[in-house]
Amino acid sequence: MAAHVQDPHQLKDFYNPNVLINLGPSHPAMHGTLRVMCRVNGETIEDANCEIGYLHRAIEKLGEDKTYHQWMVYTDRLNYCSALNNNIAYAMAVENVMNITVTERCMYIRVMCMELSRIIDHIICVAINALDLGAMTVFWLLYHWREEAYTMIESMCGMRLTTTYARIGGMSYDIPDTLRQRLWKFCEELPKALDEVEGLLTSNRIWIDRTRGVGVVSREDALKYSITGPCLRASGVDHDLRRDRPYYIYPELDFDVVVGSNGDVYDRYLVRLEEMRQSVRILKQVNDKMPSGPLWVNDKRVQIPEKLDVYNKMEVLIHHFKIFMEGIDVPKGEAFTCVEGPNGELGFYVVSRGGPKAWRMRVKSPSFMLFQNFEASVKGGKIPDAVAHLGSVNIIAGELDR
Amino acid sequence: MTTSIAPKAEYLKAQSLLGKRLNEKYGTDRKVEFDKLNEPVIWAKSPEDAKMLFRSFMLDESSKMDFLSDITAYDNKDREDGEKRFVLVYQQYSTTLHVRVRIKCLIDENEQALTLTDLFNGANWLEREVFDMFGISFKGHPNMRRILMDERFSGHPLRKEYPIKQREPFKDNIAFHLGANPMEIDTSITEGEEK
Numbered sequence: 001m002a003a004h005v006q007d008p009h010q011l012k013d014f015y016n017p018n019v020l021i022n023l024g025p026s027h028p029a030m031h032g033t034l035r036v037m038c039r040v041n042g043e044t045i046e047d048a049n050c051e052i053g054y055l056h057r058a059i060e061k062l063g064e065d066k067t068y069h070q071w072m073v074y075t076d077r078l079n080y081c082s083a084l085n086n087n088i089a090y091a092m093a094v095e096n097v098m099n100i101t102v103t104e105r106c107m108y109i110r111v112m113c114m115e116l117s118r119i120i121d122h123i124i125c126v127a128i129n130a131l132d133l134g135a136m137t138v139f140w141l142l143y144h145w146r147e148e149a150y151t152m153i154e155s156m157c158g159m160r161l162t163t164t165y166a167r168i169g170g171m172s173y174d175i176p177d178t179l180r181q182r183l184w185k186f187c188e189e190l191p192k193a194l195d196e197v198e199g200l201l202t203s204n205r206i207w208i209d210r211t212r213g214v215g216v217v218s219r220e221d222a223l224k225y226s227i228t229g230p231c232l233r234a235s236g237v238d239h240d241l242r243r244d245r246p247y248y249i250y251p252e253l254d255f256d257v258v259v260g261s262n263g264d265v266y267d268r269y270l271v272r273l274e275e276m277r278q279s280v281r282i283l284k285q286v287n288d289k290m291p292s293g294p295l296w297v298n299d300k301r302v303q304i305p306e307k308l309d310v311y312n313k314m315e316v317l318i319h320h321f322k323i324f325m326e327g328i329d330v331p332k333g334e335a336f337t338c339v340e341g342p343n344g345e346l347g348f349y350v351v352s353r354g355g356p357k358a359w360r361m362r363v364k365s366p367s368f369m370l371f372q373n374f375e376a377s378v379k380g381g382k383i384p385d386a387v388a389h390l391g392s393v394n395i396i397a398g399e400l401d402r
Numbered sequence: 403m404t405t406s407i408a409p410k411a412e413y414l415k416a417q418s419l420l421g422k423r424l425n426e427k428y429g430t431d432r433k434v435e436f437d438k439l440n441e442p443v444i445w446a447k448s449p450e451d452a453k454m455l456f457r458s459f460m461l462d463e464s465s466k467m468d469f470l471s472d473i474t475a476y477d478n479k480d481r482e483d484g485e486k487r488f489v490l491v492y493q494q495y496s497t498t499l500h501v502r503v504r505i506k507c508l509i510d511e512n513e514q515a516l517t518l519t520d521l522f523n524g525a526n527w528l529e530r531e532v533f534d535m536f537g538i539s540f541k542g543h544p545n546m547r548r549i550l551m552d553e554r555f556s557g558h559p560l561r562k563e564y565p566i567k568q569r570e571p572f573k574d575n576i577a578f579h580l581g582a583n584p585m586e587i588d589t590s591i592t593e594g595e596e597k
Contacts, residue, residue: 053550058566060535061559065566092406097438101404223497226470226524237497244500246408335438336472336493336502337406349491351476360476364493372527401550 021383025054029132029387032397034371036378036386043382050375055401063361067327068094068168071361076162078363079399081124082117082342084153087166092247093337093348094168098330100302105293106170107248112183112286113156113165114339115279119190120149121342121394122230122272122279129269129391130201133210138197145190152182168328169302174295180287187284194276201269211265215389217377218263225373228366229344231393234271235263241340255282265392302328327356336364343367343394367400405439413500417441420465420501428455443504452492452507453516459494459503460521467494467503470518473528475509475536479562484508488536490515509538517543535560552576 021038024030033054039047059074066074075086088110095102102110123142130138150160155176157165165172201207217227222235232239240257242250258274260267296303304323309316330352338347344366351360370393378386407414421442425434433445446452459467471493478489486508494503509515517540518525529540530549537558539546547553552572557564 053552056550058559061564061566064560064562096405099404099438101406221523223469224523226522239497245413246411247406248408251408251410333438334443335405336441336504337439338471345471347472347493349472349474349493353480353482360474362472362474362476364472364474368527368531369524372524376523 045379045381048375048378050371053401055397059402060361063358067356069327073164076164077398079396081396082121083163084113084117084165085341088114089339089346090348091166091168093350096335096337097333097350097352100169100297100299102297103294104291106295108286108290109171109175111248115282116149118342119276119279120146122276125394126272132387132391138200141193141196145193148186170296183287187280190280210388214265214385216264226369227373230271231268234260234267236261253282253285265388268392363402365399367395371395371400416499417501441502446505446507449507449509449515452505455505456492466496466498469495469497470522470524471495475532475538477562486510488538514539514541516541519543
């Protein structure tokens with residue numbers, strides 16, 4: 001029986017075309033501290049405005065205050081779902097300013113780490129997106145492999161989430177011997193889990209109804225809003241920095257760039273799923289080809305000495321002390337180094353005027369561009385569509401606000 | 403020169419060609435430099451010139467810079483790069499040739515830059531961030547407000563004179579508004595409720 005309304009004022013919100021609905025900043029579906037104010041007419045979002053800055057920690061200012069070596073830990077806190085990627089991108093940016101090329105073994109380890117963190121990031125995105133829309137099984141299936149990946153990372157550097165694995169000129173530790181076997185098993189088993197996920201979602205009627213045609217970002221919009229990464233590829237732009245501006249050993253590896261066509265939530269999900277398979281392909285090749293040899297570049301400016309020598313030789317002790325207390329002397333110059341991060345083009349613009357601290361440390365984060373576009377592309381949808389859309393673009397607040 | 407770039411990358415040829423061409427075409431009265439990755443850096447003469455360069459790189463058939471990568475700035479307090487206070491930096495990228503070009507422009511505290519929001523929607527927040535962090539405002543920007551900091555915040559954090567540990571807490575929030583598109587609230591419906 002329909003409730004009888006005594007007071008016509010009770011219906012005012014029902015007829016009001018200007019109802020404000022606040023999403024976030026602290027709500028489980030908002031993926032960190034994101035806030036969107038929506039003006040809804042009925043159920044349709046007619047206008048939206050994003051407010052950011054809730055997680056602003058002045059990381060760029062700290063980049064000018066800490067030495068290059070000290071600032072490494074802050075890169076973990078950018079995109080905390082793929083900390084390895086940020087560490088390596090930052091180390092790469094500083095090495096480029098210093099004109100250092102790392103050793104071949106180091107390159108392989110770095111590529112392995114970057115692909116592993118890409119898989120973790122995509123797992124988080126796909127699993128949480130499905131969880132937001134009510135499909136919890138996907139979360140359980142995939143998070144098992146995320147845990148396994150984190151355990152592998154733990155065996156490499158002793159940390160799970162905030163890794164601080166890379167160093168300027170090398171890596172803090174060499175990889176353990178057990179990793180090869182473990183990674184092999186991971187590469188064998190993860191695609192099976194992905195097949196299962198695909199069986200659960202790709203042709204699932206509910207999933208298709210909730211995602212297809214939702215949160216569409218057209219090809220032109222994606223380019224106008226400077227979107228990069230999987231979301232750009234889902235919109236049909238064939239662009240991947242790993243292939244187009246190859247760094248490290250990517251030209252020697254065999255992988256495909258995944259391109260979608262519609263730019264909706266469904267396509268973004270498909271692109272991410274296939275990219276995980278491509279990353280597994282890369283991991284397999286890297287695991288097979290992993291060369292032996294030195295891990296650290298033979299450059300006295302950056303090379304952190306062996307601990308055993310530090311305790312036994314005076315010159316080495318002084319060298320160690322100089323690196324950690326004074327910092328690395330980076331010559332005058334600048335470079336804008338971008339890598340293909342899990343969310344898109346992650347760039348570090350380092351301006352050095354000599355000395356151990358950067359003059360300007362700019363972090364160009366992909367999430368910033370994605371959230372800017374979210375404001376525009378969420379219009380015309382409904383509130384549940386906004387949640388699906390937000391989950392599929394994988395905006396990380398740490399990277400957004402820096 | 404040794405860097406992280408794969409030595410046989412295809413785009414390197416296009417990059418060196420572009421560097422040469424930019425030097426010939428725009429280098430007569432502008433300074434053209436190359437950074438540590440051998441990417442061209444071109445110094446615009448004024449903020450207006452920077453936008454003109456940006457647009458001509460975008461439309462130029464040979465460069466095809468159809469993608470805005472980044473807008474940022476840095477403090478030039480020690481006057482090492484020129485006689486003005488800030489350096490405004492535009493990063494442009496070509497999705498067909500996969501090359502980058504950087505436009506730099508000296509700008510003073512009381513000067514205004516020109517907005518790129520009419521060319522790229524993505525410039526909107528980037529310019530707001532530059533305004534927030536450095537205090538460089540952009541002429542023609544639809545919504546020139548702070549973005550990361552509170553709107554009542556004083557000072558610009560990425561200027562060199564801003565102390566690293568300065569705090570400015572606020573007890574309350576300011577009312578949230580829809581920014582560039584202030585909505586017209588129809589008060590006739592809600593009038594009865596206000597009392």
